[in-house]
Structure formats: structure tokens, C-alpha cells
Amino acid sequence: MHTPDSATATHCPYCALQCGMNLRPEPGGASVVVEERADFPVNRGALCGKGRTAPAVLSSRVRLTGPLVRTHATGRLEPATWEEALDAVAEGLARTGRAHGPDAVGVFGGGGLTNEKAYALGKFARVALRTSQIDYNGRFCMSSAAAAHQRAFGLDRGLPFPLEDIPRTGCVVLVGSNPAETMPPALRYLTELKANGGTLIVVDPRRTRTAEQADLHLAPRPGTDLALALGLLHLVVAEGRTDEEFIAGRTTGWAQARAAAMAHWPELVERITGVPVPRLREAVALFCAPSSAMVLTARGPEQQSKGTDTVGAWINLCLATGRAGRPLSGYGCLTGQGNGQGGREHGQKADQLPGYRKLADPAARAHVAGVWGVDPASLPAPGRSAYELLDALGTEVKALLLMGSNPVVSAPRAAHVEDRIRSVDFLAVADVVLSETAALADVVLPVAQWAEETGTTTNLEGRVLLRRRALTPPPGVRTDLEVLHGLAGRLGIEKGFPTDPEEVFEELRRASAGGPADYSGISYARIEAEQGVFWPCPDGSHAGTPRLFLDRFATDDGRARFAPVSHRDAAEVPDAEYPVLLTTGRVVSQYQSGAQTRRVDELNAAAPGPFVEIHPRLAARIGAVEGAPLAVVSRRGRAVAPARITDSIRADTVFMPFHWPGEGRANTLTNPALDPVSRMPEFKVCAVRVEPA
Ligand SMILES: Nc1nc2c(c(=O)[nH]1)N[C@H]1C(S)=C(S)[C@@H](COP(=O)(O)OP(=O)(O)OC[C@H]3O[C@@H](n4cnc5c(=O)[nH]c(N)nc54)[C@H](O)[C@@H]3O)O[C@H]1N2
Ligand SMILES: Nc1nc2c(c(=O)[nH]1)N[C@H]1C(S)=C(S)[C@@H](COP(=O)(O)OP(=O)(O)OC[C@H]3O[C@@H](n4cnc5c(=O)[nH]c(N)nc54)[C@H](O)[C@@H]3O)O[C@H]1N2
Ligand code: SF4
Ligand SMILES: [Mo]
Numbered sequence: 001m002h003t004p005d006s007a008t009a010t011h012c013p014y015c016a017l018q019c020g021m022n023l024r025p026e027p028g029g030a031s032v033v034v035e036e037r038a039d040f041p042v043n044r045g046a047l048c049g050k051g052r053t054a055p056a057v058l059s060s061r062v063r064l065t066g067p068l069v070r071t072h073a074t075g076r077l078e079p080a081t082w083e084e085a086l087d088a089v090a091e092g093l094a095r096t097g098r099a100h101g102p103d104a105v106g107v108f109g110g111g112g113l114t115n116e117k118a119y120a121l122g123k124f125a126r127v128a129l130r131t132s133q134i135d136y137n138g139r140f141c142m143s144s145a146a147a148a149h150q151r152a153f154g155l156d157r158g159l160p161f162p163l164e165d166i167p168r169t170g171c172v173v174l175v176g177s178n179p180a181e182t183m184p185p186a187l188r189y190l191t192e193l194k195a196n197g198g199t200l201i202v203v204d205p206r207r208t209r210t211a212e213q214a215d216l217h218l219a220p221r222p223g224t225d226l227a228l229a230l231g232l233l234h235l236v237v238a239e240g241r242t243d244e245e246f247i248a249g250r251t252t253g254w255a256q257a258r259a260a261a262m263a264h265w266p267e268l269v270e271r272i273t274g275v276p277v278p279r280l281r282e283a284v285a286l287f288c289a290p291s292s293a294m295v296l297t298a299r300g301p302e303q304q305s306k307g308t309d310t311v312g313a314w315i316n317l318c319l320a321t322g323r324a325g326r327p328l329s330g331y332g333c334l335t336g337q338g339n340g341q342g343g344r345e346h347g348q349k350a351d352q353l354p355g356y357r358k359l360a361d362p363a364a365r366a367h368v369a370g371v372w373g374v375d376p377a378s379l380p381a382p383g384r385s386a387y388e389l390l391d392a393l394g395t396e397v398k399a400l401l402l403m404g405s406n407p408v409v410s411a412p413r414a415a416h417v418e419d420r421i422r423s424v425d426f427l428a429v430a431d432v433v434l435s436e437t438a439a440l441a442d443v444v445l446p447v448a449q450w451a452e453e454t455g456t457t458t459n460l461e462g463r464v465l466l467r468r469r470a471l472t473p474p475p476g477v478r479t480d481l482e483v484l485h486g487l488a489g490r491l492g493i494e495k496g497f498p499t500d501p502e503e504v505f506e507e508l509r510r511a512s513a514g515g516p517a518d519y520s521g522i523s524y525a526r527i528e529a530e531q532g533v534f535w536p537c538p539d540g541s542h543a544g545t546p547r548l549f550l551d552r553f554a555t556d557d558g559r560a561r562f563a564p565v566s567h568r569d570a571a572e573v574p575d576a577e578y579p580v581l582l583t584t585g586r587v588v589s590q591y592q593s594g595a596q597t598r599r600v601d602e603l604n605a606a607a608p609g610p611f612v613e614i615h616p617r618l619a620a621r622i623g624a625v626e627g628a629p630l631a632v633v634s635r636r637g638r639a640v641a642p643a644r645i646t647d648s649i650r651a652d653t654v655f656m657p658f659h660w661p662g663e664g665r666a667n668t669l670t671n672p673a674l675d676p677v678s679r680m681p682e683f684k685v686c687a688v689r690v691e692p693a
Helices: 082-100 115-129 143-153 163-168 184-195 225-238 244-250 254-262 266-273 277-288 307-320 362-372 386-391 414-422 480-490 501-512 524-530 601-606 616-622
Strands: 008-011 020-025 032-035 068-070 077-079 105-109 134-136 171-175 199-203 216-218 294-297 330-333 399-403 426-431 443-446 455-458 463-467 580-585 612-614 629-633 638-645 653-657 671-674 686-692
Touching: 008 463, 068 082, 082 105, 082 399, 082 426, 082 443, 082 480, 105 115, 105 386, 115 134, 115 362, 115 455, 115 480, 115 501, 134 386, 143 307, 143 330, 163 184, 171 184, 171 277, 184 199, 199 277, 216 277, 225 254, 225 266, 225 277, 225 307, 244 307, 254 307, 266 277, 294 307, 307 330, 362 501, 386 414, 386 671, 399 480, 455 501, 463 524, 612 616, 612 629, 616 638, 616 686
Parallel strands: 105 134, 105 399, 171 199, 171 294, 199 216, 294 330, 399 426, 426 443, 580 653, 612 638
Antiparallel strands: 008 020, 020 032, 068 077, 068 443, 455 463, 580 686, 612 653, 629 638, 629 686
16 A cells, blocks of 8 residues: 655644644554644644544554445345445435435535535535535534624634633633543643633533633533623623723623623522622632633533523623733634534535525525536525434435434434434445444445545634645545545536545635635645634735734624623423433543544543443432442433542532443433524533432
């Protein structure tokens, strides 16, 4: 197998930090080893265990190396040729479209796909399948923050400033974010913040390894961050700490937002959140004392049925204190997947066209249709959101093409979603391993992995990066772009789906030109020369935009908009039958549905399986024993996993990581109640009963 003999500079396949790494071919050339890449500024050589061991998935025994087609004779997935497999997928999708109309065919993408793939997948759905029914797993990730960003600032880029600004601000409030487990190399920015005299506040119902580093840890009841943020804003007003000049000069909507906050008395907020009033006062003092501060949210407050309003309330706090649109101050969301940012910009979202354009906007349709060489009227309308799409499988949506997600493990109310997936007439899955979802498919298409193909990702800072091919893929696999090319041709679209990533990127540049996420000035050559380029970058001589909003916000009038939000309960609150709160999240050594990391011995040794974190008081009350199986039961189902007794969690709450299928699958329990704006499901709070199994 051919490999270049020198190391290739590239980026990790996993999270949104997109750590830089060098890949050096192993003797024999069958795989690569990871080496430090100290010149890349985001991680300066540091990697977590997942990144360090990522090559293990390239050479894993369980990696898919040839297409599989389910045969009538045996009902099992059997090896097939690429021609047979692609014919079967094209026919399966086309047959459904012919029989039931184009919207009976669905497409489900992923935020781990490169920009080129995400762009090509969105185009494939709209141009080759003519379906409106496309969405992706990013809906489960940062969609609430994205919606709140749009509402407040007129633009959604997770972080409006580079990570390097964090150590230089005065105070950071981390809300529902656990970088010690989810982005370990980024912890350095918080350590440096403290070394520089800045303060750290962590808001998390668990005393996580991140919270242990904080000057102040607030541990609200899951699902009550909205009340908490309103309570802090109430105190800001009551203590005369608002920035009236900023409010008057750069915002709109303060009167209503202020009135809503004033209705949230500290004592009321203490009752709702469980955070004592003195802690609220301390938080306000720490946040307001320095001249600059930041609020950063992650999935904790966002994955709620009121995630958009919750993020809006935290943004209100920033705006009222003049901590936005100024150097070293602002609100940001720590995006999650490898291309969580770029994946949400280029058209795999139900309502969206490339360049973060709106599918419902006639001018956007005309521009993109022009680049695609199709009639704007032929572009479908916006479709269903991710959970709604999965929920419609087998009824309104009868065939599905899935690329880059494993919803049998990661979707809310997963037993129901699994049942819906099983009920479709036709399912095709492109993956690198036989994930729990791929195992249900009629056709499985084995695709190349990160180190075997070139493509761009946009990290959590909005920095567009280039992953470079370091290794030739095994002979039996194809790239996702080759898959889409092969399918489009079979559906009668001969042109417009090139297999060369750079050619796709060049088209993406044109499609994004003039849009909110304008990539038109970014090229592969520039990314390599400049350690990434921050969008928007409207032309080749533009330096890119590391810092947004310093002069004006991206709204029509240039002013940021306060959101007039009030607290409301989670969709499910504890009652006599289900008296305990369940929240869910991550551990450092597994990634997402575990499809990739559960194939790595070293990671499995560190995090072998699911568990239920439970406080000693609750454990004693129900008779839970450390390490013994606990049953967690919600209105959706029952999961069983060993008890992990710890006083680092609230006594009214249990926590489960969601990385495993089977009996310990956390998502058997979770509530698919959706945020009305972002359509984000409530992964972070539902009501359960806990008992020894
Ligand atoms: N090791 C590892 N790293 C990852 C990933 C992974 O799967 N594994 N996934 C990547 C992706 S896609 C993402 S989105 C990010 C996610 O990164 P994070 O958001 O940091 O991860 P989570 O563990 O989902 O949630 C963070 C914290 O929210 C807390 N929390 C739970 N409920 C609430 C609540 O109601 N309010 C508040 N304030 N906090 C709450 C949890 O206790 C948890 O500590 O991580 C990325 N990095
Ligand atoms: N309970 C609970 N559930 C959650 C969350 C939570 O906090 N709690 N978090 C949610 C969040 S934030 C997210 S992002 C989702 C993520 O959940 P998933 O969408 O399931 O994410 P992954 O496990 O990364 O799935 C990616 C799949 O694509 C495959 N893959 C990797 N690279 C490629 C590629 O280049 N091409 C193709 N075709 N396939 C590829 C992988 O092998 C894997 O099977 O989970 C959500 N689910
Ligand atoms: S922190 Fe994220 S990008 Fe960095 S090595 Fe770990 S998984 Fe990869
Ligand atoms: Mo995510």
C-alpha cells in the first residue's frame, strides 16, 4: 500500500477542538502513528487519549472493508460488489420516491462530516433526490445555541473570538460544559486564565473535574439554568451593575428583558434551582468585578426543551453588563463534533442552504440554484428536524440514506427511534464500522476515514482547517464523495457531484459567497499557509475574521437583541412515580455513540461500560450498592447499569453517559420533548425511578 514517507500534518477525527497532529506512516505503511504537532496554536501539541489512539480505528479488525447487501434469501447482510451495492441504494431510494413522492425519501447527516461532504450531502438531497427531508445529528448538539445566537446577534458562530482570548479575560462562566472530559487540551486556557488572575465559575449539577478547578461552582437542579441566569440578571439590576451606555448604544429590547428578570427574585430562583442566594450574589460579584468577562455554554443548558431561551437568558446577562461585542468579552457556545460548526453551515440542516443561507429566502434560493445550475423553483421547502424526521420513519418517510450518525444509540427515546428505523422500506448507511444503526440497513457502504481523505473542517472557533490524506484507503472502501457521485449518476445526475474534495470546496466557496458564513476567500493553499482561516472571509485578500461583533452585531440595525425570556419547567418534572431527575453526558475515553471509540482497546480499558452516578444519600434510601446493577426507569423505558456512588452529584439527580448500546443505553430513557425554536430534544433532563436491578 502506498503511503508518503514523511509525516502529514492534519487534525483529529473527533471533537470540535480539531487538535492538530502529525501522522507518520508505520513501517510497512498499513497504518500511521500520531505525533505531536506543536506548531498548531489551538492545542500546541497536546492531545487527549481519543486523538492519540485514533489510528487504531484505521486498522481495526472490525472495520468495514467491502459493501454489504441484505439478501432476500437469508435476510442477512452479505458481501456485495460496489456496483451491486450502489445500484441497490439508487434503486431503493428511487423506488420509494416514485411510489410515494420525493418527500418519502429521507437523508440524515452528521456534524463529523467534512464541509465538502456536508455540502455535497445537502446538494444531493435537494438536487438528486429533490427531497425536503434532510437533517442531521447537529440538531441534537448545538442547535439551541445556534438559534439563540441568530436571535441575539443575527449570526451564529459558536465562539465569536479565538480560544487564545480566554486566558486574557477577567472572568469565565462555564455553563453545562465539562472540558476536562470533553476537550482536555482546552483546559489549558482555563488554567492560564487563573494564572493571569482571572476567575472561573462553573455551572453544573455535578462537581465535575472541570468544576473542581472553579473559584465558584453552582450546582443547579438540571433544567433550571434559565431561572438561574434570570436570577443573576435580577441581582445585576438590583445592585446597579448594568452598563447603561452599552445597553443604550448597542442593544434593543432591554425594557422587556429587564421586566422579565425583575420577576425572578433571588429567593424564587433559589427555590427553583437549589442554588442558595449567597452563591448567586458571589457569582454576580465575580462576573461583574473585572472589566471583561465571558459566558460559555455547552450541552448542559442547551439540550433542554427550552434551550434557546436558556441560552438567550445567558446572553441577556452578557448584554446587560456590556460583556459582548467588546475585546475579551462575549458569549460563546463550545460546539461539539469535529465539524460541528461547518456542518451547520453548508446545507445538511432541514431549513438551510450553503453559506448559512435560509432555504426559505428567495434570494438565497436563487443564488444557490444558480451555482447548482438548477431552477430555484425546483429546490424543496424546509423539511423536518432530526427527531421529527426519525419519528416519521416508516409512516411518512419510507426510505433513508444515513451518513455520519448512529441514532440507534444517540437519539432520544432510542427504543422508539430504533423501532421506526426498523420499519422503513429501505435503509442505506455509509459508515466506517458496522454501527448499531448500520446493522439494521439494507445496504451498508464502507467509507474511507479521516486520515485517508482530504477535506476541511471548521473548528469551534470558526477557524476553517484542512485535514490532509496521509494514507491510501483499503481497496474495498470508497469516500463519501465517491458514494454520492456514484448514486447521483445512477439517479440521472451526471454532473455536479465531483469526487475531488478540493473541487467540491471550490464550488462551496462560490455557493457561500455573500452568505453569512462566507468562505469565498478561503482556499486549501491559504489554510495550509495560515494555520486555518476564520470565516467570514469574503475574498482572497481578506484576512478572515477571528473576532466578530466588535463594531456592530450582524442584525439589520447592528444592535444586539435582548430576549424577553421567563423561566418554565422542564417537560418532565419529578413526581411520586418518577421522583428522580436523570441527566446524561460524556466521559473522556468514549466518543458519542461509541461507534469508533468502543473499537479501541485502550479506550475500552479506561471506560469499559455504562454506569449510573448516584449520591450516597439517594443510594442509601433506595438500597443501591457500589458496582451493583441499578435499574433506571422512565416513561420511555428501562436501562440497567452499575451504580457509581459519589457525592459529586446532586442528591436529587442521577447521571448516565450515553456512549453504549444495549441494556445500559441512556437514550432508552431520554425525553424527546423538543425546543419550539431549535427543535432540540431534552437530553439533559427527564424524570426517572431508580431501584436495584
Ligand atoms: N470524551 C468525549 N469528548 C467529546 C464528546 C464525546 O462524546 N466524548 N463529544 C463531543 C461533542 S459532539 C460535544 S456536543 C461536546 C459536549 O461537551 P459538554 O457539553 O462538555 O459535554 P456533556 O457531558 O454532554 O455535558 C456537559 C455537562 O453538562 C452537565 N449538565 C447536565 N445537565 C445540566 C443542566 O441542566 N444544566 C447545566 N448547567 N449543566 C448540566 C453535565 O453534568 C455535564 O458535566 O463534547 C465533545 N467532546
Ligand atoms: N443522552 C444523550 N444523547 C445524546 C447527547 C447527550 O448529551 N446525551 N448528545 C447528542 C450530541 S451533542 C451528538 S453530537 C450526538 C452524536 O451522536 P451520533 O450522531 O450517533 O455520533 P457518532 O457516534 O459520532 O456517530 C457517527 C457515525 O458516523 C461514523 N463516521 C465517522 N466518520 C464518518 C465519515 O466520515 N463518514 C461516514 N459516512 N461515517 C462516519 C461513525 O463510525 C459513527 O457510526 O449524540 C446526541 N445524543
Ligand atoms: S480534544 Fe478533541 S480534537 Fe483534541 S485530541 Fe481529543 S478528541 Fe481529538
Ligand atoms: Mo455534539
